[in-house]
Amino acid sequence: MMGSRIRREKRTIARMIALYEQQCPQAISSPGHYQALNAYAEKRLDKCVFGEQKPACKQCPVHCYQPAKREEMKLIMRWAGPRMLWRHPVLTVLHLIDDRRPVPELPEKYRPKK
Template sequence: MTASRIRREKLTIRRMIALYARRCPQALPDEDHYSALNAYADKRLDKCVFGENKPACKQCPVHCYQPAKREEMKQIMRWAGPRMLWRHPVLTVLHLLDDRRPVPELPEKYRPKK
């Protein structure tokens, strides 16, 4: 695969955060918060140990988000996920297909030493 997998993940997350920030009643009014969260997610995707072979984040054995940010992203994805089907159907279907991909083995340099 090319770099399009990571790029598509970034786009999907950006769209989910934007949808949540605009439409969700419990969303914070602070737009800077969501910009920072999106930048954090982009940085985490850039540093993913699996690279282009990354599994869906919920199936990944390596949790690279800080616990508080991970919980916030889970909340955003729970709310925005079903609504994404209407707003961005192609991204949603591709994300659901990615969710079914098998989890690759952890790269050698990240495996624990025996």
């Protein structure tokens, strides 16, 4: 079962991708690219090892995105982040609050064996 934190993260990422796709002049125009990227991000959130206690992605010790997709998401977030404050202020404030939370310990089953 998915909690409210993961649902909110999915909604925030979907809004950032949509904003970037609509407004950014360099946006990739291949059909379905951003829908596929959003589906990938949702799948990664569903499998997050931290679950509802997940830190902001930029602070996370586990990099679950493929390198190319991670760089693309960083670009989208860097561009859309400041613009989100005007378009989606509640999501932006909640995301900023989440960003200040401490990073939880990695669950036992994901820790490296000694």
